[in-house]
Amino acid sequence: MKIVVCLKQVPDMESKFKIVDDKKVDESQIAFKINDFDNYAVEAALQLKEKLGGEVVIVSAGPDRAAKDIRQAYAMGADWGIHITDASVYDADGFVIANALAKAIEQIGGVDLVLTGVQSEDLQAAVTGVMVADLLGIPHCTNVVKIDTADGKAFTLNRELEGGLNEVLELAGPAMLSIQSGINEPRYPTLPGIMKAKKKQLDTKSAADLGVSASARTAFIKMFVPVSDSMAEIIQGAPAEAAAKLVDKLKNEAKVI
Amino acid sequence: MAKLLVVAEHRDGKLSVATLELCRVAKEIAPALGLEPAAAVFAKDDAIAKEVANYIPTVLSVTDAAVAAYTADGYTQAVKAVVESQDVKGVLVPHTYDGVDYAAKAAMAIGAGIVSNVNKVVAEGGKLVCTRNIYNGKLQETKSVTTDKFVISVEKGAYDPAEAGAAGSVTAVSASFGEIRTKVKEVIATSAGGVDISQAKVIVSGGRGLKDADKYKDIVIPLAQKLGGEYAGSRPVIDSGWTEASRQVGQSGKTVTPDLYLALGISGAVQHVAGMKGSKCIVAVNKDPEAPIFNIATYGIVADLFEVVPGIMANL
Numbered sequence: 001m002k003i004v005v006c007l008k009q010v011p012d013m014e015s016k017f018k019i020v021d022d023k024k025v026d027e028s029q030i031a032f033k034i035n036d037f038d039n040y041a042v043e044a045a046l047q048l049k050e051k052l053g054g055e056v057v058i059v060s061a062g063p064d065r066a067a068k069d070i071r072q073a074y075a076m077g078a079d080w081g082i083h084i085t086d087a088s089v090y091d092a093d094g095f096v097i098a099n100a101l102a103k104a105i106e107q108i109g110g111v112d113l114v115l116t117g118v119q120s121e122d123l124q125a126a127v128t129g130v131m132v133a134d135l136l137g138i139p140h141c142t143n144v145v146k147i148d149t150a151d152g153k154a155f156t157l158n159r160e161l162e163g164g165l166n167e168v169l170e171l172a173g174p175a176m177l178s179i180q181s182g183i184n185e186p187r188y189p190t191l192p193g194i195m196k197a198k199k200k201q202l203d204t205k206s207a208a209d210l211g212v213s214a215s216a217r218t219a220f221i222k223m224f225v226p227v228s229d230s231m232a233e234i235i236q237g238a239p240a241e242a243a244a245k246l247v248d249k250l251k252n253e254a255k256v257i
Numbered sequence: 258m259a260k261l262l263v264v265a266e267h268r269d270g271k272l273s274v275a276t277l278e279l280c281r282v283a284k285e286i287a288p289a290l291g292l293e294p295a296a297a298v299f300a301k302d303d304a305i306a307k308e309v310a311n312y313i314p315t316v317l318s319v320t321d322a323a324v325a326a327y328t329a330d331g332y333t334q335a336v337k338a339v340v341e342s343q344d345v346k347g348v349l350v351p352h353t354y355d356g357v358d359y360a361a362k363a364a365m366a367i368g369a370g371i372v373s374n375v376n377k378v379v380a381e382g383g384k385l386v387c388t389r390n391i392y393n394g395k396l397q398e399t400k401s402v403t404t405d406k407f408v409i410s411v412e413k414g415a416y417d418p419a420e421a422g423a424a425g426s427v428t429a430v431s432a433s434f435g436e437i438r439t440k441v442k443e444v445i446a447t448s449a450g451g452v453d454i455s456q457a458k459v460i461v462s463g464g465r466g467l468k469d470a471d472k473y474k475d476i477v478i479p480l481a482q483k484l485g486g487e488y489a490g491s492r493p494v495i496d497s498g499w500t501e502a503s504r505q506v507g508q509s510g511k512t513v514t515p516d517l518y519l520a521l522g523i524s525g526a527v528q529h530v531a532g533m534k535g536s537k538c539i540v541a542v543n544k545d546p547e548a549p550i551f552n553i554a555t556y557g558i559v560a561d562l563f564e565v566v567p568g569i570m571a572n573l
Contacts, residue, residue, distance in 0.1 A: 013393040013524065014545055025396070094361075095370065118357075123391055124527075125373045126352075127361035130329075134365040139438035140329060142358045145447075160509055161268075161354045161444065164502065168442040182496030217370030221399040223391065232541060232557035239560045243568025246540065246556060254538040254555065256517040257459065257484060257573075 001054035001112045001152040003045040004105050006129065007073055008035045009066040010122040022222040034069045037117025039186040041179040044147060045115050046077045046187070052152045054112070055079040059104045061090040061097050067202065074197035075189030081200075082108070086207040092216045098131030099214035100207060105136060107210065112152055114176040118143055126178070133176035140176040141169065145183050259346040261292040263313065264336060264363075266351050267305050268327070268444075275351035275411075277418030280312040282378055282411055283349055284419060289380035292346055297430075299324035299335040306427045314425040317343055323434035329359040330437045336363040338432030340406070347385075352410040360410045369406035376415040385409075393526055394549035413508070414531050451503025452487065459486025459517045462506055462533070465493040466522020466543060466562055473499040476566050477521060483573050486515070491529045507532035521562045525550025542566070 011017070011030040018026040034042075045056045058073045058081030060066055070081050082104045084090065089100045105111050114136070116129035126142070133140035145166060146158035153173050158166040160180050189197070235242045235249070250257045263283050266273040276296075283294035295315040298306040306318035317339055324331045332355075339345060348367070350360040352374045364371035376397075377388035384401060387409060391398050402409075454460060461481035467473040473494060481488035488504065495505040506513055507529040518536035523529060525541070525548055533539070534553055541554035542562045551557045558565050 130361035228552035232554035239564035247572035
């Protein structure tokens with residue numbers, strides 16, 4: 001099977017997000033990593049490759065710093081990849097990014113399956129993968145929590161629904177699946193894996209290389225710190241002291257214990 | 258007048274609350290955009306359409322075997338048919354499991370821009386401005402759509418459901434369907450059986466901040482037992498197998514409303530908050546002062562939970 005995983009590098013969500021000029025965050029305060037949901041997609045791809053043979057190709061749009069995390073996926077076992085380094089792509093909206101990813105997947109050719117994480121942790125839009133499927137003219141399934149296939153062509157999938165329900169459905173590849181967390185246990189790169197990753201092929205492409213001509217269909221206006229009208233009463237003091245005060249409040253103020 | 262169209266969501270003949278929330282959004286913003294609020298219902302018959310008509314003046318009903326069960330292809334084709342034949346300018350979709358599955362595809366089918374997972378929609382000077390969470394809710398952004406038509410998916414629970422009013426009209430709309438490439442076999446319960454945490458008066462819930470299965474067991478379970486309550490967890494805890502799936506709180510797990518919900522090492526992602534925000538008293542312990550859980554908690558302690566929990570235990 002030839003499997004493409006669309007991967008995004010995102011900030012660690014525990015970072016401090018300081019806004020600059022109402023329109024971006026100060027990256028000097030931020031550590032970057034693979035989007036957690038994409039780790040599950042990479043693992044799902046590697047498991048299919050181990051079962052049925054073939055290769056796993058990473059496609060990612062992002063600044064130069066994203067190369068580190070493409071190689072992280074290589075260290076897990078992915079074979080090679082395409083890095084779309086054009087800011088006119090990764091700074092645009094999901095529609096433009098989806099166009100670039102779809103063009104890259106077309107250039108790779110003969111792809112049996114496209115996997116993405118369910119959403120990116122940073123923007124949580126959950127639109128790009130579905131758009132890629134539409135542009136490639138292939139069926140898709142989102143929130144996939146189980147993949148069954150004997151031949152890499154016919155798939156039985158579990159799609160997660162509300163309240164612990166799963167929809168079981170069938171589709172024929174090539175297809176796009178967005179992978180939900182918990183489907184598997186993503187492997188950690190091994191030392192030999194990390195060594196091999198350094199030598200694996202990474203093609204960098206611009207929008208022109210891929211023939212991307214789409215323009216954005218949405219416009220960013222500004223970003224800001226949300227104001228909550230129901231902010232918690234923060235209990236001050238050293239941990240032991242705060243704990244004692246909390247128990248007192250729960251007993252005598254909230255009267256819930 | 259062009260329409261602002263809510264696409265209704267239903268499963269097993271039951272209309273979702275998210276649909277009623279969208280009816281409120283549509284009625285609230287349509288006038289300022291010069292649009293007429295309406296809803297579309299895709300189903301095997303018009304029973305759901307008649308129900309939706311209690312919440313919005315105009316309902317367009319597509320009844321076809323192709324949309325008897327939800328599929329992305331079926332819903333996309335139905336949206337396209339209604340948008341093209343009924344003078345629709347904007348489409349509102351719930352940002353739920355089904356909504357996430359087809360909203361972007363429907364936007365592509367009608368050549369519209371999409372802003373997804375939106376928690377506030379307003380019309381400023383006749384133009385649409387959408388607010389949404391970014392960076393796990395630590396920040397928010399506003400976005401607009403640059404195409405003539407637009408699709409917006411709205412976060413579940415961001416708006417109160419519309420109240421029922423005078424019955425509106427239900428009009429049948431015909432649509433021809435092409436190939437449906439996914440075939441639904443069945444819907445199954447994955448956490449059938451197990452403990453029912455939804456009745457507990459006290460719930461102690463752990464998140465990613467518990468670090469590993471042993472620490473979860475050593476910290477969360479004894480505290481729950483001492484308080485006479487149940488222990489539970491957020492999605493990462495269940496994904497990692499630290500406790501069983503029947504104890505998951507959130508959109509994909511249980512919705513709980515105990516007197517006391519103690520959130521330990523839980524950041525407060527929207528999907529988790531959806532399952533516990535109705536709790537009477539919420540306590541959050543997290544070392545990240547900007548964790549969004551503090552925006553909804555009653556009491557908060559910004560500290561290492563491994564230092565705070567022994568202190569709570571000692572005072573009980």
